[in-house]
Amino acid sequence: MDGDADIAAVGALLAEPARASVLLALADGRSLAASMLAAEAGVAASTASHHLARLVDAGLVRVESRGRHRYFSLAGPQVGELIEAVARVAPPKPVTSLREGTRAHAVRYARSCYDHLAGRLGIAVADALCDDDFAITAAGARRLHAIGVDVRTGDHARACRDWTEQRDHIAGPLGTELLSALVQHGWLRRDARTRAVRVTEAGAAELPRRLHVELP
Amino acid sequence: MDGDADIAAVGALLAEPARASVLLALADGRSLAASMLAAEAGVAASTASHHLARLVDAGLVRVESRGRHRYFSLAGPQVGELIEAVARVAPPKPVTSLREGTRAHAVRYARSCYDHLAGRLGIAVADALCDDDFAITAAGARRLHAIGVDVRTGDHARACRDWTEQRDHIAGPLGTELLSALVQHGWLRRDARTRAVRVTEAGAAELPRRLHVELP
DNA sequence: CAGACCCTTCGACGGCGGTCGAATCGTCCC
DNA sequence: GGGACGATTCGACCGCCGTCGAAGGGTCTG
Numbered sequence: 376m377d378g379d380a381d382i383a384a385v386g387a388l389l390a391e392p393a394r395a396s397v398l399l400a401l402a403d404g405r406s407l408a409a410s411m412l413a414a415e416a417g418v419a420a421s422t423a424s425h426h427l428a429r430l431v432d433a434g435l436v437r438v439e440s441r442g443r444h445r446y447f448s449l450a451g452p453q454v455g456e457l458i459e460a461v462a463r464v465a466p467p468k469p470v471t472s473l474r475e476g477t478r479a480h481a482v483r484y485a486r487s488c489y490d491h492l493a494g495r496l497g498i499a500v501a502d503a504l505c506d507d508d509f510a511i512t513a514a515g516a517r518r519l520h521a522i523g524v525d526v527r528t529g530d531h532a533r534a535c536r537d538w539t540e541q542r543d544h545i546a547g548p549l550g551t552e553l554l555s556a557l558v559q560h561g562w563l564r565r566d567a568r569t570r571a572v573r574v575t576e577a578g579a580a581e582l583p584r585r586l587h588v589e590l591p
Numbered sequence: 592m593d594g595d596a597d598i599a600a601v602g603a604l605l606a607e608p609a610r611a612s613v614l615l616a617l618a619d620g621r622s623l624a625a626s627m628l629a630a631e632a633g634v635a636a637s638t639a640s641h642h643l644a645r646l647v648d649a650g651l652v653r654v655e656s657r658g659r660h661r662y663f664s665l666a667g668p669q670v671g672e673l674i675e676a677v678a679r680v681a682p683p684k685p686v687t688s689l690r691e692g693t694r695a696h697a698v699r700y701a702r703s704c705y706d707h708l709a710g711r712l713g714i715a716v717a718d719a720l721c722d723d724d725f726a727i728t729a730a731g732a733r734r735l736h737a738i739g740v741d742v743r744t745g746d747h748a749r750a751c752r753d754w755t756e757q758r759d760h761i762a763g764p765l766g767t768e769l770l771s772a773l774v775q776h777g778w779l780r781r782d783a784r785t786r787a788v789r790v791t792e793a794g795a796a797e798l799p800r801r802l803h804v805e806l807p
Numbered sequence: 808c809a810g811a812c813c814c815t816t817c818g819a820c821g822g823c824g825g826t827c828g829a830a831t832c833g834t835c836c837c
Numbered sequence: 838g839g840g841a842c843g844a845t846t847c848g849a850c851c852g853c854c855g856t857c858g859a860a861g862g863g864t865c866t867g
């Protein structure tokens with residue numbers, strides 16, 4: 376067997392409530408700053424920093440410096456699966472209800488990340504509007520104008536990595552404006568309680584037609 | 592999300608090397624006595640007892656009293672999957688090789704448990720020879736005699752529960768004698784390094800014919 | 808260039824939990 | 838029934854790790 380796997384080390388990482396909170400906060404694929412995670416876990420910034428360093432050391436969490444912020448996210452799908460496996464065992468209520476299953480699926484399909492669009496849908500939108508350097512294409516800018524989003528050809532969209540898909544999606548101010556526009560047109564609807572985003576019937580028709588988005 | 596899952600509690604369970612060793616020892620579905628697990632973990636019997644009580648309390652491990660022994664096993668497939676998920680993250684070597692995959696499959700199909708037969712094959716053998724009360728049927732006793740195993744009709748075989756299949760298989764002295772007889776006839780072959788058991792070509796032909804075992 | 812902000816490092820404090828040996832209870836074997 | 842054996846409970850000791858505040862680098866803003 377694989378008796379050489381140091382499973383206790385991973386357990387110790389999960390054992391501390393503060394670290395567990397951090398991992399749960401990141402479990403849906405978000406990329407959060409250290410101060411956010413400190414607040415989420417209810418500990419001082421120094422404590423959170425200490426924990427985050429350990430999680431990064433262990434390879435469970437990835438960190439990316441962006442200006443004076445440092446954004447943390449899960450290191451890969453395996454880590455997400457780990458958390459799911461733990462959560463499935465954690466409560467005495469072993470029933471992973473069907474509703475939760477579909478909800479998790481919805482979250483994986485499309486979700487908001489801060490205030491922009493992520494998940495497979497977010498990537499599809501980025502593919503439709505940006506070139507390989509994440510600059511807005513001429514056609515993309517034209518189509519965005521048509522739906523009321525002001526952007527110039529060649530502008531570089533801020534990229535935000537999505538660990539569930541290992542791809543980038545559009546973040547930053549443009550991402551914010553884009554998501555709110557799509558919601559305003561009635562093409563997307565944000566779930567009130569989770570970060571899931573659903574494509575409406577109108578959206579299923581208009582997103583491919585108006586923005587050339589290939590719905591996944 | 593399911594933010595109410597106490598993932599830290601599960602982590603604390605895995606965090607202690609002694610408990611981790613116990614879980615790894617049970618990971619292949621075996622049912623082991625407390626003293627065995629104490630030796631496996633390298634701690635005193637009292638310490639092991641303490642840990643096992645906690646694991647049972649948390650619902651990760653199931654215990655079954657049999658005489659003056661108490662046999663521990665994983666509480667269900669979910670726990671096995673948990674351990675697999677943790678082990679997958681634990682080492683920096685993330686490659687779950689194909690070889691391990693097939694080996695795990697072999698172990699699930701048929702394996703030895705102490706010195707008797709377990710896994711799906713073990714259950715198939717039990718089905719062929721025992722009635723619902725785990726007593727040897729007349730036909731079963733006749734066929735066992737024919738291959739040199741001495742047993743009387745109506746004798747109760749000792750049952751041993753298999754968490755991967757949620758069924759019982761034949762343990763005890765009869766289980767021991769049976770496995771060694773099957774190996775001696777060249778119908779089964781035990782892997783030297785793991786607990787996997789393989790059905791030989793002769794076994795594939797003779798087990799159904801001589802013992803009326805329906806090979807799974 | 809000064810100030811605010813984000814994050815990390817450092818040192819000291821405090822508490823929880825693992826560990827063992829001895830004693831006890833229950834079961835099996837002669 | 839006596840003795841051996843397996844397992845658990847109890848009490849005491851010890852060590853590790855999370856926690857915080859203060860201080861120090863690094864970065865953006867006016």
